[in-house]
Amino acid sequence: MSGRASIVIVDDHALFRSGVRSEVEGMVDVVGEAGNVEEAVRVIGAERPDVVLLDVHMPGGGGVEVIRRVAESDPGRRFLALSVSDAAEDVIAVVRAGARGYVTKSISGEELAAAVERVRQGDAVFSPRLAGFVLDAFAGAVPEAEVDPELDQLTIREREVLRMIARGYMYKEVAQQLDISPRTVEAHVSAVLRKLQLSNRHELSRWAAERRLVD
Amino acid sequence: MSDPAPARGSGGSARLRRDRSEGIVAGVIAGLAERLGWDVRLLRVLFLVGVVATGGLLLAAYALAWLLIRPAGPRVSGRRIPGGRRGWQLGLGVGLLTMAGLLVFRELGIWWSDAIVWPLVLAVTGATLLWAQSRRSAEAAPAPTPIEDRAPAAAGAGDEAIAQRARFRDLYRGGFGVALVVGAALLFLSQVDALGAARDAAFTAIVAIFALALILAPFIWRLGRNLADERAERIRSQERAEMAAHLHDSVLQTLTLMQKRADDPREVASLARRQERELRGWLAAGRSGPDGGGFSAALRAAAEEVEDAHRVKIEVVTVGDADLGEAPAALVAAVREALVNAAKFAADAGPISVYAEAGPELIEAFVRDRGPGFDPERVPPDRHGVRESIIGRMHRHGGDARIVSVPGSGTEVVLSIGRRS
Amino acid sequence: MSGGVDRVAFVAGIAFVLLGGLLCLDQLDLIGLSWGLTAAALCAAAGVVLVAAGLAPEGRDE
Numbered sequence: 001m002s003g004r005a006s007i008v009i010v011d012d013h014a015l016f017r018s019g020v021r022s023e024v025e026g027m028v029d030v031v032g033e034a035g036n037v038e039e040a041v042r043v044i045g046a047e048r049p050d051v052v053l054l055d056v057h058m059p060g061g062g063g064v065e066v067i068r069r070v071a072e073s074d075p076g077r078r079f080l081a082l083s084v085s086d087a088a089e090d091v092i093a094v095v096r097a098g099a100r101g102y103v104t105k106s107i108s109g110e111e112l113a114a115a116v117e118r119v120r121q122g123d124a125v126f127s128p129r130l131a132g133f134v135l136d137a138f139a140g141a142v143p144e145a146e147v148d149p150e151l152d153q154l155t156i157r158e159r160e161v162l163r164m165i166a167r168g169y170m171y172k173e174v175a176q177q178l179d180i181s182p183r184t185v186e187a188h189v190s191a192v193l194r195k196l197q198l199s200n201r202h203e204l205s206r207w208a209a210e211r212r213l214v215d
Numbered sequence: 216m217s218d219p220a221p222a223r224g225s226g227g228s229a230r231l232r233r234d235r236s237e238g239i240v241a242g243v244i245a246g247l248a249e250r251l252g253w254d255v256r257l258l259r260v261l262f263l264v265g266v267v268a269t270g271g272l273l274l275a276a277y278a279l280a281w282l283l284i285r286p287a288g289p290r291v292s293g294r295r296i297p298g299g300r301r302g303w304q305l306g307l308g309v310g311l312l313t314m315a316g317l318l319v320f321r322e323l324g325i326w327w328s329d330a331i332v333w334p335l336v337l338a339v340t341g342a343t344l345l346w347a348q349s350r351r352s353a354e355a356a357p358a359p360t361p362i363e364d365r366a367p368a369a370a371g372a373g374d375e376a377i378a379q380r381a382r383f384r385d386l387y388r389g390g391f392g393v394a395l396v397v398g399a400a401l402l403f404l405s406q407v408d409a410l411g412a413a414r415d416a417a418f419t420a421i422v423a424i425f426a427l428a429l430i431l432a433p434f435i436w437r438l439g440r441n442l443a444d445e446r447a448e449r450i451r452s453q454e455r456a457e458m459a460a461h462l463h464d465s466v467l468q469t470l471t472l473m474q475k476r477a478d479d480p481r482e483v484a485s486l487a488r489r490q491e492r493e494l495r496g497w498l499a500a501g502r503s504g505p506d507g508g509g510f511s512a513a514l515r516a517a518a519e520e521v522e523d524a525h526r527v528k529i530e531v532v533t534v535g536d537a538d539l540g541e542a543p544a545a546l547v548a549a550v551r552e553a554l555v556n557a558a559k560f561a562a563d564a565g566p567i568s569v570y571a572e573a574g575p576e577l578i579e580a581f582v583r584d585r586g587p588g589f590d591p592e593r594v595p596p597d598r599h600g601v602r603e604s605i606i607g608r609m610h611r612h613g614g615d616a617r618i619v620s621v622p623g624s625g626t627e628v629v630l631s632i633g634r635r636s
Numbered sequence: 637m638s639g640g641v642d643r644v645a646f647v648a649g650i651a652f653v654l655l656g657g658l659l660c661l662d663q664l665d666l667i668g669l670s671w672g673l674t675a676a677a678l679c680a681a682a683g684v685v686l687v688a689a690g691l692a693p694e695g696r697d698e
């Protein structure tokens with residue numbers, strides 16, 4: 001895997017698509033754009049990009065629907081969710097649908113390119129806010145003996161890493177602070193992502209439904 | 216009683232249905248056989264034996280099951296025809312209950328004359344039918360807010376046919392109800408021999424008025440309810456429209472201001488930020504959340520104030536929440552100090568991050584900037600005071616504060632306090 | 637029906653149990669039911685079941 005990552009931008013606002021395109025110009029190859037779910041499924045199928053930049057809210061089902069439809073024929077495709085929404089249920093929903101990460105639209109061009117590269121390598125991208133949501137979702141009382149407690153709790157190390165990310169530290173800085181290698185940080189974050197996607201504990205969806213917060 | 220009908224079949228997906236295609240009379244036995252997985256013929260024989268054994272009581276049960284169990288088979292285009300059996304069930308049921316009540320009174324000796332039994336039962340049945348039908352048509356009538364739910368034109372033809380049939384049934388049933396009530400009144404009058412006698416004209420009129428009132432009352436009542444609903448809906452949409460207008464106004468103003476100040480990027484950013492907050496606040500007002508007057512809400516409010524006053528970007532992430540007691544309030548105040556401090560010295564170096572976590576015992580907060588940082592050993596005097604105000608405040612409330620700063624990679628203020636100090 | 641009770645079946649069950657009890661008591665000569673009261677009880681049971689069915693929420697059994 002070398003060279004620049006190819007991406008498709010899916011967002012229903014044309015203005016925003018061109019904005020992203022110009023911001024990441026020269027750092028990644030934008031091979032396609034789509035403004036709705038149908039178009040997105042078609043373009044992604046045709047271009048087979050390394051990473052799909054995906055808006056959470058779109059007419060016709062939004063990002064979750066795109067992920068679901070693409071996964072039917074092409075389960076390996078990688079998605080990075082990009083949204084103005086701070087609503088926990090949106091974020092958790094798209095990540096649980098299979099997005100490898102979530103960043104807000106206020107992210108800078110370089111940071112976005114870096115995030116795309118990370119997703120392309122199969123790693124997870126957590127914004128501070130997503131880390132906060134996950135910590136919140138997995139907080140609460142320790143659940144009684146459930147089928148797979150492994151999936152329903154975070155390890156101490158994973159919590160530490162998430163807390164550092166929520167505090168605004170970059171992966172590199174997290175590694176430095178915790179005295180571990182950047183690869184280990186990546187591994188922890190990916191593990192958290194997997195737990196988030198596989199965990200079937202009710203608390204997760206109930207929590208998201210109860211909070212219904214936008215801040 | 217070996218009643219096959221309603222007490223069974225509450226088992227979720229496989230509900231008891233009459234199977235009219237296989238049945239002889241109404242398909243009750245056939246449906247039951249399918250539900251139980253038994254042979255139809257066996258059940259039929261059992262049923263016949265049962266009828267003989269119970270002296271015909273099972274026949275009554277069969278009739279009841281006929282009424283109560285829905286026929287199997289796909290619904291017409293998946294949509295139920297409004298109205299239908301429900302009204303009949305209600306009417307018949309109320310009629311039977313009236314009958315039962317009258318019989319009990321008669322047995323107890325509280326009795327006027329046998330003449331009223333059938334008229335009263337008929338009248339009550341008719342009135343119930345009418346009531347049920349008026350309720351149905353009120354529900355089926357196009358709601359005052361058909362904007363989002365209006366059926367697409369493509370599905371028009373089929374819906375039209377269904378609506379036609381529904382209307383016909385409504386009419387039929389309504390007519391039947393009216394006939395029942397009027398018939399009951401006439402029956403009553405003929406039984407008390409009032410029709411011929413002129414002296415009973417007044418009495419006849421009263422009975423007629425009573426019958427009319429029975430027929431019309433539900434419609435009048437429904438009409439009033441519908442009007443009230445419509446009015447409430449209109450008020451709601453008006454409120455929404457006003458809110459939207461206010462919002463559009465403020466967005467337009469912000470946009471104008473931003474064009475005027477285009478040469479001052481920080482001012483523009485701060486204007487945009489303020490507008491963004493207002494929009495988010497408006498969106499959030501539509502949903503309910505636990506953040507009312509708690510700790511995390513106070514923290515956010517403090518961050519927004521600093522954002523506005525110092526034109527910096529602050530990202531707030533909170534986990535958990537706490538009531539805003541004395542200790543959390545002190546923590547918020549300290550965070551605020553730290554934010555002002557960071558805004559003064561590190562505003563140009565990207566957003567300031569605030570992370571707060573309200574655990575079961577401890578509330579922690581981290582304020583991190585990406586400014587130039589400093590060497591804690593050589594703190595400039597003007598910063599010293601600020602440090603003291605943060606650290607001193609936390610200590611006074613039984614909390615703890617640390618400032619970690621590395622030249623070149625920013626400063627982090629780490630605050631913690633017990634939930635109750 | 638999300639795990640809830642089928643209200644019609646519930647009401648019908650209670651009505652028929654009561655009716656059965658009444659008839660039993662009559663059979664055992666513990667109470668003497670006249671024809672009128674028996675008819676009243678039968679009517680009441682059937683009426684209650686029908687009303688319950690008629691009032692059950694629409695689409696309950698989709």
